Amino acid sequence: MTVRVQREDFDVGRELAALRGADPRVGAVAAFIGTVRDVNDDANVKKLTLEHYPGMTEKALAGIVADATARWDIFDAIVIHRVGELAPADQIVLVGVTSAHRGDAFAACEFIMDYLKTRAPFWKKESTPEGIRWVDARASDEDAAARWNETPGENA
């Protein structure tokens, strides 16, 4: 299991090749790549600045990956999340999961992403023609994460 928080871009092909290596048990690799859009909440986004809470971020991501490993039959997983200044079309996040079959790989990948969106301490600040603003959290992200939730009350 690999978790990285970094300023630099990442090479998806290289990361996924390293993730599955030469493991002959792997029959499925699911990956999600999040990228910067140029429009959010009706404003043109020129630049995005991502900050995090060093120390807690790595711990939270490792915990999410561990949860996924406990819930699905997966062999390995990687999460890379960028911080610092990003521009529209830049890559922000990569989640990759290997498994024997696609069902576990798809589900674990989506779970990791849903939990990352609502539990990992990252914050986006947008530069728009109207000024700089912190991005608001979306209720739809909480709803997406709650789908996986078997223990009500944890979202407090």
Place this chain on the structure above:
Amino acid sequence: MRGDSDQSLTLVYLARLRDAFGASGERVVLPPDIATAGALRAWLAARGGPWATELAPGRTVRIAVNHDIAQPDTPVRPGDEVALLPPVTGG
């Protein structure tokens, strides 16, 4: 190493809260009756101004104690790192 006599804990303010409070954190010594994350939040809100606004009971602010998400009854102790987190927006 901190001496036994140091009763302070470290507060960390992140993202929007750092801007609102005008600081990325501070060291504080808590009164004896402030011993949980929930009590700490109320104690800070009682400072008034942006503290009262941002930490009002209806506002979503999570508290992390030593890098783990805390509940209102989670203990806070001298030497802890206690962070106030606005709703997260990564990914």
